[in-house]
Amino acid sequence: xxxxxxxxxxxxxxxxxxxxxxxxxxxxxxxxxxxxxxxxxxxxxxxxxxxxxxxxxxxxxxxxxxxxxxxxxxxxxxxxxxxxxxxxxxxxxxxxxxxxxxxxxxxxxxxxxxxxxxxxxxxxxxxxxxxxxxxxxxxxxxxxxxxxxxxxxxxxxxxxxxxxxxxxxxxxxxxxxxxxxxxxxxxxxxxxxxxxxxxxxxxxxxxxxxxxxxxxxxxxxxxxxxxxxxxxxxxxxxxxxxxxxxxxxxxxxxxxxxxxxxxxxxxxxxxxxxxxxxxxxxxxxxxxxxxxxxxxxxxxxxxxxxxxxxxxxxxxxxxxxxxxxxxxxxxxxxxxxxxxxxxxxxxxxxxxxxxxxxxxxxxxxxxxxxxxxxxxxxxxxxxxxxxxxxxxxxxxxxxxxxxxxxxxxxxxxxxxxxxxxxxxxxxxxxxxxxxxxxxxxxxxxxxxxxxxxx
Amino acid sequence: xxxxxxxxxxxxxxxxxxxxxxxxxxxxxxxxxxxxxxxxxxxxxxxxxxxxxxxxxxxxxxxxxxxxxxxxxxxxxxxxxxxxxxxxxxxxxxxxxxxxxxxxxxxxxxxxxxxxxxxxxxxxxxxxxxxxxxxxxxxxxxxxxxxxxxxxxxxxxxxxxxxxxxxxxxxxxxxxxxxxxxxxxxxxxxxxxxxxxxxxxxxxxxxxxxxxxxxxxxxxxxxxxxxxxxxxxxxxxxxxxxxxxxxxxxxxxxxxxxxxxxxxxxxxxxxxxxxxxxxxxxxxxxxxxxxxxxxxxxxxxxxxxxxxxxxxxxxxxxxxxxxxxxxxxxxxxxxxxxxxxxxxxxxxxxxxxxxxxxxxxxxxxxxxxxxxxxxxxxxxxxxxxxxxxxxxxxxxxxxxxxxxxxxxxxxxxxxxxxxxxxxxxxxxxxxxxxxxxxxxxxxxxxxxxxxxxx
Numbered sequence: 001x002x003x004x005x006x007x008x009x010x011x012x013x014x015x016x017x018x019x020x021x022x023x024x025x026x027x028x029x030x031x032x033x034x035x036x037x038x039x040x041x042x043x044x045x046x047x048x049x050x051x052x053x054x055x056x057x058x059x060x061x062x063x064x065x066x067x068x069x070x071x072x073x074x075x076x077x078x079x080x081x082x083x084x085x086x087x088x089x090x091x092x093x094x095x096x097x098x099x100x101x102x103x104x105x106x107x108x109x110x111x112x113x114x115x116x117x118x119x120x121x122x123x124x125x126x127x128x129x130x131x132x133x134x135x136x137x138x139x140x141x142x143x144x145x146x147x148x149x150x151x152x153x154x155x156x157x158x159x160x161x162x163x164x165x166x167x168x169x170x171x172x173x174x175x176x177x178x179x180x181x182x183x184x185x186x187x188x189x190x191x192x193x194x195x196x197x198x199x200x201x202x203x204x205x206x207x208x209x210x211x212x213x214x215x216x217x218x219x220x221x222x223x224x225x226x227x228x229x230x231x232x233x234x235x236x237x238x239x240x241x242x243x244x245x246x247x248x249x250x251x252x253x254x255x256x257x258x259x260x261x262x263x264x265x266x267x268x269x270x271x272x273x274x275x276x277x278x279x280x281x282x283x284x285x286x287x288x289x290x291x292x293x294x295x296x297x298x299x300x301x302x303x304x305x306x307x308x309x310x311x312x313x314x315x316x317x318x319x320x321x322x323x324x325x326x327x328x329x330x331x332x333x334x335x336x337x338x339x340x341x342x343x344x345x346x347x348x349x350x351x352x353x354x355x356x357x358x359x360x361x362x363x364x365x366x367x368x369x370x371x372x373x374x375x376x377x378x379x380x381x382x383x384x385x386x387x388x389x390x391x392x393x394x395x396x397x398x399x400x401x402x403x404x405x406x407x408x409x410x411x412x413x414x415x416x417x418x419x420x421x422x423x424x425x426x427x428x429x430x431x432x433x434x435x436x437x438x439x440x441x442x443x444x445x446x447x448x449x450x451x452x453x454x
Numbered sequence: 455x456x457x458x459x460x461x462x463x464x465x466x467x468x469x470x471x472x473x474x475x476x477x478x479x480x481x482x483x484x485x486x487x488x489x490x491x492x493x494x495x496x497x498x499x500x501x502x503x504x505x506x507x508x509x510x511x512x513x514x515x516x517x518x519x520x521x522x523x524x525x526x527x528x529x530x531x532x533x534x535x536x537x538x539x540x541x542x543x544x545x546x547x548x549x550x551x552x553x554x555x556x557x558x559x560x561x562x563x564x565x566x567x568x569x570x571x572x573x574x575x576x577x578x579x580x581x582x583x584x585x586x587x588x589x590x591x592x593x594x595x596x597x598x599x600x601x602x603x604x605x606x607x608x609x610x611x612x613x614x615x616x617x618x619x620x621x622x623x624x625x626x627x628x629x630x631x632x633x634x635x636x637x638x639x640x641x642x643x644x645x646x647x648x649x650x651x652x653x654x655x656x657x658x659x660x661x662x663x664x665x666x667x668x669x670x671x672x673x674x675x676x677x678x679x680x681x682x683x684x685x686x687x688x689x690x691x692x693x694x695x696x697x698x699x700x701x702x703x704x705x706x707x708x709x710x711x712x713x714x715x716x717x718x719x720x721x722x723x724x725x726x727x728x729x730x731x732x733x734x735x736x737x738x739x740x741x742x743x744x745x746x747x748x749x750x751x752x753x754x755x756x757x758x759x760x761x762x763x764x765x766x767x768x769x770x771x772x773x774x775x776x777x778x779x780x781x782x783x784x785x786x787x788x789x790x791x792x793x794x795x796x797x798x799x800x801x802x803x804x805x806x807x808x809x810x811x812x813x814x815x816x817x818x819x820x821x822x823x824x825x826x827x828x829x830x831x832x833x834x835x836x837x838x839x840x841x842x843x844x845x846x847x848x849x850x851x852x853x854x855x856x857x858x859x860x861x862x863x864x865x866x867x868x869x870x871x872x873x874x875x876x877x878x879x880x881x882x883x884x885x886x887x888x889x890x891x892x893x894x895x896x897x898x899x900x901x902x903x904x905x906x907x908x
Contacts, residue, residue, distance in 0.1 A: 005465070005466045005532070006466060006533060007466070007532070011459070012459045012460060012461070040542065047812050075543075076835075078459075078461070079460060079544065079834065079835045080835055089529075090607075090855060108562045109836075110831065110835055110836050110837040110872070112874075149835055152831075152832040153544075153832070153833070153835065171881070171902060172626075172874070172877035172878070175880050175881045175884060176837060176874075176877065176880075177878040178884045179828055179831055179837065179880050179882075179884060180831065180832060181832065217804055297558040372612040372635055377564065377606075377633055377634065378603075378606040378607065378634060378635065379607070380533065380565060381530075381533045381534055381564055381607070382563075382564050383633065385562040418564070420566075420626070420630075420874040420875070421874070423625070423626035423629040423630065426629050426630075426633050427625070427629045427632075430629060430632045430633060
């Protein structure tokens, strides 16, 4: 057998031509989205007021296992994909572990993360429907950047509502979006009714993701020729992100390697859901077994301490209700929380898989995450995003367990992006000023009280 | 013939195993470095006080065309190389040109640029010599970041003198270096004699590259177990950077394509010298012909308006004298100058090739460079470094000439890096506040007056 290379790239003609829809193989389907007024399942027609029609169809499609990737999207993918499957030889050596560590690296594009995989798909369907533009929210800024890039490529208008605290603390993210021609508005803003209302109630607020979503949805549904797009949580997003796992699996098959453990960070679930998709498909069909581990911050622990219940997706309560592991839409992450992964809820699909015990979840504290990030940067040469570093931390933990037991397990984790726009957090860590925060049971009880009465 | 892919990667076993030393094939060799006191050519022994011995040998070696890349460096290269040779289909389409545009993209590593190719080589030889650490200067920060990464990998101490204005305006670059364990000192600083002297003479100074070089050299030559390393200008750096051109040529050969025009930005010449190396070798040996174009900022025009003369390499005048196209060591780039490419001189090797009319040079103004950068970002999906965007601008100009003449020329340019740490400059451009600056003849006369009397 020839040696495994550091990086395995598929050829362009080996790239997947279809996305994989995990739901088709799930025995227990994810619970449907509900109309917030009637509590009845949403139809394609109802969803089409908010989303492009084709995306509304994808959102509700839990029967077709494969969906063709349109040629125009494949062409765009070829600008920055296939992404490499990397064998972390240097990290293995530094840890002295018999484990074989691989990561699928999604950070080598200007958006800096995997978000571009779904951004181009959502922008494409909007363009195809003849729309003028799309609206969205962004927190850490990866999704907004990705969407700006996709819209610039297709000549589509792009309005981004950026959580105010990020808008102020991450001016460079904002400038990347502006370079791509997007308009960026700090949220809450006086440009929407919900924004005005929140500003009146909480004049000094620095905003939240849930509030920015409400503003973006309001603008999309009240402006001719616009729809709303979202970077995570939704089924359609997991579908598009399946390109990550499909490429990883094709590369492993080429190498003749089968991973034992697959690890991904989980905020809304877009990366994790995409990374595990084809492997979970095998598990669901009884063709192969894998351990799947979702990693979330201890400061925003939807899986490990949340409730599996129907909840609001946004602060303004204008969005459909989703059944998911959630901390309640009133949950506000601690101010010391660095990076993304701060959404109160979790993908419905992943929530069902977790409830069915088909995957595990762990939570980790942020100083240990940055320690892992620093070690990874110094050995593997990539400065990781704080989000991705949650997966690095647990991959290193699993590799160290192998060192104790002597097992040579094959570990795959998702390296979703780079940390170039997160240097404020790295500086805090470098200066020894980073702290950890775990919500109290009393605090969570308060946010659970914001769950809807069903 | 099969279609040219968007991205061509060599396999790891196809990567070059030797660097190529252009000087071996030059009929007119670059002029030797001179001892600043005696004006006699420097020997390996003399240079070894400043540089590692092996690097001093490489610096003076103008006879061996190929030098083996040590295995340890090859392993490090495999962490982030081979870099892709990209066919710019989307840019071609946007320009409507019959030209075929390719770029060699060196930005997909955390240092954000090609600088890592030489940083790991210089750090390796320092480690091999049993040194404790290295010192260097950095301006825009790409070189300092690259060196920090290489030193972290090898467990070598790294002291970076960062031009004060960059230290203050680019705190995030500084934090990346600190994450890699480097110590970063704003220059001029009270930690050196030359720094103290400059601070006394010019209390409010924001520093310059020439001054930071003097400080780094002083610390290296006065501290046991340390040597000085430099990211551009030197022959050894061009040698290491030949990996760029060698990979590009191997990829073109695989595709059965021969470029007609090869374009690179030129500050000290590290990228341009590396990109053109094997192609220039063919031209020098009469095996093939190419047009080579060096692109420099109109605000720092060493090639297009400089003198070909011996000059000081640093403000403190402690370094050897080099014969090069230069604006005089007293030249200070305008405060409105964005990005790197602000060194007063130019690689001796490239200077000789330019003087022998083996390559061309053009200068471009920065607003036109950022216009090209924006267009490139929106069509090719990569936010380019301002430095690299000089090459993009001229590649686009050449492609537009092809549109006029109907010629389907093949253009290669070097995309040296990404602009994630240059968002202050992009913001100025986005806000319409970027201005151009061209030095007056009177201004240049003053800086030429700082040339040494020989």
